[in-house]
Amino acid sequence: MRRPSTFAALAxxxxxLVIAFLLVPVIAVFADVGLAxxxxxxxxxxxxxxxxxxxxTTLIALAVVLFVGTPAAYLIAERDFPGxxxxxxxxxxxxxxxxxxxxxxxxAAFGPDGIFGPAIEGAGIELVFETAGVVVALxxxxxxxxxxxxxxxxxxxxxxxxxAARTLGAGPFRVFASVALPxxxxxxxxxxxxxxxRALGEFGATLLFAGSLQGVTRTAPLAIFSEFSExxxxxxxxxxxxxxxLVSAALLLGVKLLGGEPGPQxxxxx
Amino acid sequence: xxxxxxALETLRANVTTPLRGxxxxxxxxxxxxxxxALVGPSGAGKTSLLRAIAGLLSPRRGRIELGAETWLxxxxxxxxPAERRSCGLVFQDYALFPRMSVARNVAYGAAGGRGAxxxxxxxxxxxxxVAHLAAARPPSLSGGERQRVALxxxxxxxxxxxxxxxxxSALDSTTRRRAVGELRAVLAELGVPVILVTHSFEEAAxxxxxxxxxxxxxxxxxxxxxxxxxxxxxxxxxDFAGAVVLHGEAESGDDGLTVVRLRGGGAVRAVxxxxxxxxxxxxxxxxxxxxxxxxxxxxxxxxxxxxVSSVTVVGNRARVGVALPQPLSAEVTADSARRxxxxxxxxxxxxxxxxxxxxxxx
Numbered sequence: 001m002r003r004p005s006t007f008a009a010l011a012x013x014x015x016x017l018v019i020a021f022l023l024v025p026v027i028a029v030f031a032d033v034g035l036a037x038x039x040x041x042x043x044x045x046x047x048x049x050x051x052x053x054x055x056x057t058t059l060i061a062l063a064v065v066l067f068v069g070t071p072a073a074y075l076i077a078e079r080d081f082p083g084x085x086x087x088x089x090x091x092x093x094x095x096x097x098x099x100x101x102x103x104x105x106x107x108a109a110f111g112p113d114g115i116f117g118p119a120i121e122g123a124g125i126e127l128v129f130e131t132a133g134v135v136v137a138l139x140x141x142x143x144x145x146x147x148x149x150x151x152x153x154x155x156x157x158x159x160x161x162x163x164a165a166r167t168l169g170a171g172p173f174r175v176f177a178s179v180a181l182p183x184x185x186x187x188x189x190x191x192x193x194x195x196x197x198r199a200l201g202e203f204g205a206t207l208l209f210a211g212s213l214q215g216v217t218r219t220a221p222l223a224i225f226s227e228f229s230e231x232x233x234x235x236x237x238x239x240x241x242x243x244x245x246l247v248s249a250a251l252l253l254g255v256k257l258l259g260g261e262p263g264p265q266x267x268x269x270x
Numbered sequence: 271x272x273x274x275x276x277a278l279e280t281l282r283a284n285v286t287t288p289l290r291g292x293x294x295x296x297x298x299x300x301x302x303x304x305x306x307a308l309v310g311p312s313g314a315g316k317t318s319l320l321r322a323i324a325g326l327l328s329p330r331r332g333r334i335e336l337g338a339e340t341w342l343x344x345x346x347x348x349x350x351p352a353e354r355r356s357c358g359l360v361f362q363d364y365a366l367f368p369r370m371s372v373a374r375n376v377a378y379g380a381a382g383g384r385g386a387x388x389x390x391x392x393x394x395x396x397x398x399x400v401a402h403l404a405a406a407r408p409p410s411l412s413g414g415e416r417q418r419v420a421l422x423x424x425x426x427x428x429x430x431x432x433x434x435x436x437x438x439s440a441l442d443s444t445t446r447r448r449a450v451g452e453l454r455a456v457l458a459e460l461g462v463p464v465i466l467v468t469h470s471f472e473e474a475a476x477x478x479x480x481x482x483x484x485x486x487x488x489x490x491x492x493x494x495x496x497x498x499x500x501x502x503x504x505x506x507x508x509d510f511a512g513a514v515v516l517h518g519e520a521e522s523g524d525d526g527l528t529v530v531r532l533r534g535g536g537a538v539r540a541v542x543x544x545x546x547x548x549x550x551x552x553x554x555x556x557x558x559x560x561x562x563x564x565x566x567x568x569x570x571x572x573x574x575x576x577x578v579s580s581v582t583v584v585g586n587r588a589r590v591g592v593a594l595p596q597p598l599s600a601e602v603t604a605d606s607a608r609r610x611x612x613x614x615x616x617x618x619x620x621x622x623x624x625x626x627x628x629x630x631x632x
Binding site for chain 1: 324325326351352353354355356357358359361363365366367368369378379423424427429
């Protein structure tokens with residue numbers, strides 16, 4: 001039998017090292033203090049409040065993103081208009097924007113001293129130190145993830161299907177609902193999962209824009225930081241982290257299942 | 271269909287719009303009950319013209335009317351959206367909705383409530399002999415089945431005009447031979463204007479009497495298929511439009527060949543096997559002409575005698591129309607035409623081999 005080459009051995013070692021380095025911290029979250037103590041820590045009022053707030057705010061933000069983003073993505077995917085690539089770039093900007101910058105930008109626009117601050121205040125809406133502010137920050141950072149996926153998904157739907165529907169008498173809404181939505185379903189779902197995952201992990205923009213008030217704006221990631229800053233808060237921080245890891249893993253799995261499947265009809269394969 | 275409109279409507283279209291590299295500038299008229307075939311090479315603008323009529327392409331200038339209704343008039347800024355034109359379109363690769371069952375595809379454009387639409391769809395599927403596929407999804411169908419479903423879907427919407435874009439090109443040759451006859455029967459029954467696009471003149475001549483030859487966005491010649499074949503206006507048309515189509519009844523001959531008794535008299539032989547009504551297809555350049563009575567000792571089996579009706583010289587060749595019960599066109603060299611003294615009124619024998627005779631179900 002031939003001995004494996006030195007290079008092959010090195011490559012194998014590198015692969016094992018990378019996998020171990022990425023996995024060890026994740027496993028450590030669960031293994032460091034044991035599952036029993038993690039479960040106890042989750043019983044704390046503040047932890048449950050943070051998780052519940054995260055769930056509520058991310059779901060509301062996701063609903064806003066889906067409700068407004070889906071027709072917007074459809075329009076952008078279907079129409080060719082001047083400045084289209086500029087619009088696409090603008091949509092993607094928050095993706096690469098550092099979260100702290102996003103928070104500052106939101107303050108500059110909608111904060112009390114921001115451009116629209118007086119108008120928002122005049123309308124009786126409070127965003128800073130309010131749950132509504134968390135939702136605004138979450139929508140801002142997560143919408144691009146959904147829009148990108150949705151635009152690509154709608155653009156991949158065979159255009160002649162919509163044309164066929166029109167020649168059969170279908171108006172714009174029926175074409176959207178009966179042809180475009182089902183055709184883009186997988187891409188929309190994976191975009192939504194990514195956006196939700198991003199919203200769940202949101203930290204910087206929320207902290208800067210909405211603050212970190214327990215029960216009001218302190219979502220799970222903020223609670224992790226806040227617990228960690230307190231003496232003896234490491235275990236509660238670990239417990240919240242464990243929950244977020246589980247949810248993130250489930251979302252990632254969902255994205256893989258939805259995006260990896262070529263679609264039973266193969267309509268996108270052409 | 272039982273609901274043929276009482277009055278046959280006429281579709282008139284005049285469309286001018288830039289396409290890649292040239293301008294589409296075409297006018298046409300299609301009467302209900304008389305299918306019109308647009309024939310031309312790929313990229314000539316045929317499909318764009320269909321799409322403009324169906325409302326899927328907005329031409330720069332134009333006017334499209336069905337009967338008394340105006341679908342498009344750029345001068346008056348009238349443009350009815352596709353969904354309000356009631357103009358069916360069968361796409362080249364059928365564009366069936368992949369995630370809907372066949373029945374839901376066909377019900378999509380039908381009128382009425384859910385139940386009425388489903389009933390209409392099932393009746394239409396029944397008519398096309400594909401009722402057993404109602405629950406199937408389009409991706410699992412064969413090419414021939416998809417073609418029938420696409421036609422059923424377009425007709426279930428009861429269109430006031432029907433466009434067919436290369437309706438047979440996605441089919442394999444065997445399926446196509448059978449589908450031609452079916453489609454012919456369906457189109458003949460429809461009382462609405464039908465325009466079909468094909469790059470095969472033979473297919474055009476089989477499916478429609480009236481043909482219009484399209485080249486680089488313009489209609490260069492139009493008329494009866496046999497007429498265009500025997501009197502091509504340009505060498506482009508001559509290159510492109512060549513097909514003799516004769517209709518008859520096939521039976522097996524005693525020599526192992528198929529004998530086709532032509533409608534109006536005469537018989538020809540073919541190698542292919544067929545029974546019942548068929549269309550006999552021969553290319554003009556497969557047909558040779560001779561003075562009658564010259565007893566030829568050769569292997570050519572098909573000989574019919576008739577009177578020359580026209581001689582059209584295009585470059586170094588001549589298209590010769592021969593008046594028989596069903597007209598036929600032959601292509602000979604201009605030199606041969608002179609040598610034989612071909613002129614209208616002269617009697618000639620047209621001859622071609624049984625093996626050059628193709629049969630298509632009719």
